[in-house]
Amino acid sequence: MALTPSSMPILGMLTWRPMAGYEIRQEIQGSIGNFWSESFGQIYPQLRTLSEAGLIKILPGKQSTGQSKKTYEITDTGRQALRDWIAREPVNRPPRDELLLKVFFAPEGDRQQVRDHIKKARDEAVARLRTFQAIETQLQTLTTHHDKSRFWRMTLKLGISDAQTFIAWCDEALAEFRNENTDEETEK
Amino acid sequence: MALTPSSMPILGMLTWRPMAGYEIRQEIQGSIGNFWSESFGQIYPQLRTLSEAGLIKILPGKQSTGQSKKTYEITDTGRQALRDWIAREPVNRPPRDELLLKVFFAPEGDRQQVRDHIKKARDEAVARLRTFQAIETQLQTLTTHHDKSRFWRMTLKLGISDAQTFIAWCDEALAEFRNENTDEETEK
């Protein structure tokens, strides 16, 4: 298998400290879960690939027999591969937002249900916002302000702003929906 | 082939008027291109599938011989399928933002290059914003305020807010990067 974008957060996490696949995933969820996700079906095959490519290696320990916990360590080659990837222009695949698509085509469906979709999305955004703010507070209370937390805070800030923007939009949109039959500038 | 999420914008566009595949794609780009995209490799096979499933049908015209332009029309079954889909909860696949990932792991790479990535993304957002605002103006000048333009405007508004939020974040982030060596609260 080849190196996919999925390998980058793996390499990145391993610059923090040696970790096992399971651990890597937890760290991903807890820090960049905001804007990135990895499934096990992606992580484990990639760990093998990265290993074979010499970008990471298994930390020698007691095990190695069959499938017990394996701890991986990043190699110098791996660090360089990560640096190279960071230098390359980010490619982002085209967006696909089902909620907005449903809003857009709301006239063809049940408006009440579209409204409910927005309400639910709003609730989720509120929950997300709270989580982000909690993490932000935690990061701020760290006495040592090293790079890691600095850039982490930057990505968090966008998450927070996005959530706030979205919540505000939901409120506006919900108000529009309420005006449904009030607003009588009828069509054509 | 089965019905994929890709079929929904196709059905949606066909509620506007009968169209050919090529046309559908243009309309998608020009209206929901903001938050959705379709490639031809997706559209043409789906048109066949939708046709076979009876959700759309070819408008009888001169052609039908081989591959010349085919115009499709949505059927009642198709409208119902669209309604049903709108009613279902939107599922959004996990986000993946390479720019943020690069920002997050900036300490492991070349900061200057990450800065450049942000600058470029900012420029693109500014361009996007202008496009959205132009479309918004156009929509507002329409004398008839029917549902279509109303919901369209709603989705546009989120695009605009998102772009503005993102641009503001870029500015903040770029300022942070400038403080790189000015800010002397050193690490650990």
Add this chain to the structure above:
DNA sequence: GTGTTCATGTAACACGTTACATGATTGT
């Protein structure tokens, strides 16, 4: 000893993009 969480891995599938091949239509 039983349930939960930790831990690894595979196989089947879904979905979407890219690149390619082909030809019709229209403008100059």
Add this chain to the structure above:
DNA sequence: ACAATCATGTAACGTGTTACATGAACAC
């Protein structure tokens, strides 16, 4: 006549998710 754009389609590939199977370690 030539180029550009309109127009349709297929095949190969990349990438990711889900579901499944399996077992170790730990808490109670």
